[in-house]
Amino acid sequence: MARPSFRKPALFNPFESRQAERSEVFQAVRQFLIMGLAALVVVTTPVAFWIWSEAEHHALENSQLATENLAQNVVAPLLDEAVLSGDPAGIARLDERLRPWVGERSVFEIRLWDSDGRMVYSDDEKLIGQKFDLPHDALEVLAGKPVKATLEVQTDEVQAEGVNSGELVEVYVPVTAPNGERLAFEAYYDDDAVRQEQAAVLLDMVPPFLLALGVLQLAQLLPAVRLARRIQAYEAGRTRLLHRAIEASELERQRIARDLHDEVIQDLSGLSYVLESEELHRPVGQRRLFSEARRILQDNVRNLRAMTSELYPPDLNRLGLSGALARLGDPLEERGISLTLDLPPTCDLDRDRAALFYRVAREALANTAKHSKATKAELRLRQVGKHSEIRISDDGCGFDQSLGSPEGHFGLRIMRDTIGEAGGSVQVLSVPGKGTTVIARFGAGTEADHTDDVQRSAAPGVPQPVR
Structure with a gap:
């Protein structure tokens, strides 16, 4: 009678388990860093735009203050009757004081309006003395309302040469002549100064901001690594327990199959031979009973052998x-x-x-x-x-x-x-x-x-x- 072959189940490999554990922890840390980098980009992008906007606002306020100082400290004291009446000598005196501001200090255009829309002064001599429809911001200034400086592609109402040259800073401030007349002072500045200030503020603020976020990321990384290791250790322990359970199941199946084969099946097979021998020596009337008992016994032996094969796989x-x-x-x-x-x-x-x-x-x-x-x-x-x-x-x-x-x-x-x-x-x-x-x-x-x-x-x- 053939004896089934029993073998020892495959052993658990701790080296491979540790390698898999290190690999999964590395993947978890890498995923954490990638997510942290993505969060860093998501956070810093709107912050950078906010800093850029605030720097622009600050630069425009500086342009507003510089224009107010120019209007009140340089222009206002020279607005005598000669300038207001358009006398060439008075205009030349005012022009002499303002010329250094044009070009050298990134001022593209300077204009002075009275309430009637007359151009009292302009660095473009052809415009002095002409009348135009007052710009909306000039009307607001003459009405005593505050007008903020703007940075945009300007549309010049009088189509003066050199003003429509791209994005410029436009500033309107009020100026009061010695005789009490209120005028609107208009100035255009190059946008380079604003952009330079924006870039300077951004470069000053972004590095410490990124450093703070990076330190926060690193501070979270260590607990994340520990957590990943704890979870992985739990998973590794769970895997080992499952592996041992499968091994135990295999060993138990092996033991049951061996016991069935070595004891029960062998004994029943021997009993089958005994019944066959008894059948031959019994009276004819009793042989049928022994034959039926032997057949049932042999069927049970076949079923037990099938169970042995099912209990323990090849x-x-x-x-x-x-x-x-x-x-x-x-x-x-x-x-x-x-x-x-x-x-x-x-x-x-x-x-x-x-x-x-x-x-x-x-x-x-x-x-x-x-x-x-x-x-x-x-x-x-x-x-x-x-x-x-x-x-x-x-x-x-x-x-x-x-x-x-x-x-x-x-x-x-x-x-x-x-x-x-x-x-x-x-x-x-x-x-x-x-x-x-x-x-x-x-x-x-x-x-x-x-x-x-x-x-x-x-x-x-x-x-x-x-x-």
Whole structure:
């Protein structure tokens, strides 16, 4: 009588576990740094725009103050009757005082308006003495209302040469002549000074701001690393416990199978020989009874041998998962069920996951043989990258999933929990009269990602899988 081959389960490799732990912690830290960098960009971008805007506002206020000083301290004392009446001597005296401001101090244009729209003074001599419609800001200034400096592409009301030369700072301030007459003083400045001040403020404020955020990021990094290590240690411990549980299950199955083979099966086989001998020596009338008892005993021995094979799977390390799965078709053929196999030549799965896949397939095909009344079954194994899947389907009687899994599928419910603890998933889909499909997965993707694929593979009308 052939003795089944028992082997020691694969040992847990702590070196590989530590490598995986370091790799996952590194990935977690890298993800934290990437998210922190993204948050840094998200935070600093609006802050930079705010600093840029505030610097522009500050520069425009400085231009406003400089124009007010020019109007009150330089222009106002020279606004005598000669200047107000347009006397060339008075205009020349005012022009002499203001010329150094034009060009040398980035002032593009200077104008002085009276309330009638007459150009009292301009650095463009052709405009002096002419009347125009007063600009809106000039009217506001003459009415005593405050007008803020603006930085924009200016549209000059009098179309003076040199003013429409791009983006300029425009300032209107009031100025009062010695005789009490109120005038509007208008000046245009180059935008370079504003931009330079903006850049200076930005360069002064952004580095310490970025430094503070960087220090905050580093301060959060150390607790994040510790947390990642704690979580990884928990996951590693959970993985080790699962691995030991699988090993313990394998050892227990091995012990039960060995005890059955070495003790119960051997004793029952010997008893079968004894009954056969007694049958030959008994009177003819008693031989039928001994023959029936021997037949029942031999059937039980065959069932126990089948249970021994089911309790302990073949050597997956020697045969490989595909080779071991190929052997599952023999019990089905004895019941008249043809099994179609779609297996890759090699499957890169670790020993634990291969064993779990094998158990799912064995349990599903055992249910097919015992309960489905099927004539055909299919077993398909696929592996793409880190994603692996085994799918077992039949054309049997099926069952109503709304009533829960039938009693014969209790083993699959246990496998679903076990594979779930190992990071995989098991789905059972069935419709009365249209067969049953069992799918187990490991690796990238979730059950939801494959729902459409499952529904396409199952018979029409198959409901959503019962978790």
